Amino acid sequence: MHAFLARAAIAGVVGAASFEAVRKTVAKVPLRKATVVAAAWGIRVVRDAERKAGEGAEHARLGLADVIAEARERAGEDVGPPAVTNAGSTTSDN
Template identity: 60%
Template sequence: MAAYGLLAKTATLVVHGVVGAATYDLVRKAAAKAPLRESAVSAAELGLRGTRKAEEAAESARLKLADVMAEARERIGEEVPTPAIGDTHDHDH
């Protein structure tokens, strides 16, 4: 009787092992066929596009705020500073 119980447990373990191995092989084959590189490139593209849009929105907001501040300074009689053009290098290369 004990041998039948041991045989049943062993058979169960073997069946689970075979099913697990077959599942693993199917998942591995499906993953090999999946366009992982395309997905990664698409995700990076969306991230870059989002970053560009955020940069554009931030620049637009900065310019609008600068216009408001310039008009407010004009109204109170202050001289409005000229906008900065860019970085200037004070050293020789």
């Protein structure tokens, strides 16, 4: 029983010292600066995730286009090279 109380007391002292150290460190860093740093980090993470998602979507699109082209070729359809399209264009080249 005494060993348990001794361990609990030591854990309490270490926890209190850790909390105090963190509190003093946080008090030294202005809240606005910490918020800006955290927001910038979040923006970078989202930007990177968005880029990777776009790359994955493009990879999937190209893979599907290859499969469809090969299937058309095997079915005997005349398959030309893939057409380059402009997503923002409102006119037709027909």
